[in-house]
Amino acid sequence: MEEFYRIRRLPPYVFEQVNRAKAAARNAGADIIDLGMGNPDLPTPPHVIEKLKETLGKPRTDRYSASKGIVGLRRAQAAYYERRFGVKLNPETQIVATLGSKEGFANVAQAITSPGDVVLVPNPSYPIHAFGFLMAGGVVRSVPAEPTPELFSALEKAITHSIPKPIAMIACYPSNPTAYVASLDFYRDLVAFAKKHEIFILSDLAYAELYFDGVPPPSVLQVPGAIDVTVEFTSMSKTFSMAGWRMGFAVGNERIIAALTRVKSYLDYGAFTPVQVAATAALNGPQDCIKEMRDTYRKRRDVLVETFGRAGWDIPPPAASMFAWAPLPEKFREVGSMQFATLMVEKSGVVVSPGVAFGEHGEGYVRIAMVENEQRIRQAARNIRRFLESGVESLHNVVPLANRR
Numbered sequence: 001m002e003e004f005y006r007i008r009r010l011p012p013y014v015f016e017q018v019n020r021a022k023a024a025a026r027n028a029g030a031d032i033i034d035l036g037m038g039n040p041d042l043p044t045p046p047h048v049i050e051k052l053k054e055t056l057g058k059p060r061t062d063r064y065s066a067s068k069g070i071v072g073l074r075r076a077q078a079a080y081y082e083r084r085f086g087v088k089l090n091p092e093t094q095i096v097a098t099l100g101s102k103e104g105f106a107n108v109a110q111a112i113t114s115p116g117d118v119v120l121v122p123n124p125s126y127p128i129h130a131f132g133f134l135m136a137g138g139v140v141r142s143v144p145a146e147p148t149p150e151l152f153s154a155l156e157k158a159i160t161h162s163i164p165k166p167i168a169m170i171a172c173y174p175s176n177p178t179a180y181v182a183s184l185d186f187y188r189d190l191v192a193f194a195k196k197h198e199i200f201i202l203s204d205l206a207y208a209e210l211y212f213d214g215v216p217p218p219s220v221l222q223v224p225g226a227i228d229v230t231v232e233f234t235s236m237s238k239t240f241s242m243a244g245w246r247m248g249f250a251v252g253n254e255r256i257i258a259a260l261t262r263v264k265s266y267l268d269y270g271a272f273t274p275v276q277v278a279a280t281a282a283l284n285g286p287q288d289c290i291k292e293m294r295d296t297y298r299k300r301r302d303v304l305v306e307t308f309g310r311a312g313w314d315i316p317p318p319a320a321s322m323f324a325w326a327p328l329p330e331k332f333r334e335v336g337s338m339q340f341a342t343l344m345v346e347k348s349g350v351v352v353s354p355g356v357a358f359g360e361h362g363e364g365y366v367r368i369a370m371v372e373n374e375q376r377i378r379q380a381a382r383n384i385r386r387f388l389e390s391g392v393e394s395l396h397n398v399v400p401l402a403n404r405r
Contacts, residue, residue: 069097124362
């Protein structure tokens with residue numbers, strides 16, 4: 001039977017092969033160290049949990065909530081943007097709460113995309129950046145992910161050769177999966193480009209608070225006039241270890257925020273009210289927990305780079321995000337990222353994400369999520385060392401035929 005239209009527009013689930021290997025290894029009793037999914041293992045701050053408990057069962061809290069977010073939550077997000085970025089936002093017209101930034105991206109695609117509209121998406125990139133628009137009937141054109149002058153050359157070429165002209169471009173810094181970080185000067189050029197060509201910027205800032213070099217990543221909305229062409233998405237998943245709570249925001253351009261708010265009003269009644277109240281407490285309450293979270297990930301980053309390096313795998317230290325973007329070890333580069341990630345599970349018990357899952361230009365890399373404690377990362381390094389020392393020669397069954405001797 002023929003697949004449904006939107007399902008046909010989605011490629012095969014690229015993590016399936018690694019997931020099958022992970023399930024088989026666990027079923028066989030293996031101790032799996034899962035560095036694949038960016039699923040925070042740190043606890044939600046106690047004061048946030050206490051606010052949730054305090055709110056549960058109060059009058060009216062079990063009813064439908066507000067799709068765009070309760071007033072106090074939107075005001076708290078406005079206060080965060082002013083405190084962190086010096087950006088003033090109107091909570092009524094320039095902020096909408098989302099069920100995580102992923103849902104926000106998917107629904108903004110539904111809100112602004114006509115069939116055949118072109119969107120410029122970094123490659124490699126977080127999958128929803130492309131698939132949200134594909135599901136909405138749009139067309140994706142890939143551009144480089146690194147924030148360099150070469151990106152602007154590629155953007156100019158894409159504008160020139162795309163029919164119809166692109167409606168929007170995606171920016172994601174600190175980047176998932178590559179951990180690239182953008183400067184405010186880069187954003188100034190990006191805003192100027194967007195205004196020149198009359199296209200929107202959709203910025204994913206989910207990792208704004210996860211940085212390790214002492215320089216906080218900027219928001220594109222810090223650029224004067226950026227709000228004319230920009231909507232930015234943030235998430236509480238990483239900042240407050242609230243991934244399962246599904247709470248995020250879209251902020252910025254009033255026209256797009258209004259369109260997203262209207263689409264969401266037909267699709268959901270917002271997050272559970274006690275969750276929104278607890279999220280408000282997170283944004284308005286003590287922020288020491290953010291620094292503690294950042295310090296934890298920095299220590300894990302340092303242990304990962306050191307121990308994997310001693311195991312024979314040099315990992316470029318990420319400046320931000322909870323991921324390391326690692327080139328395949330030299331001996332395994334011809335195997336490819338999918339096969340290498342599968343072998344990692346089978347031969348070392350360590351799960352990583354194949355780079356090709358984030359776009360064809362992610363081939364040759366894997367993404368390593370720092371979601372295990374330092375002891376487990378050291379154990380992963382010991383397992384990987386044994387795997388790497390075995391070499392490709394012992395893995396003839398998985399090496400492509402053209403590479404066999």
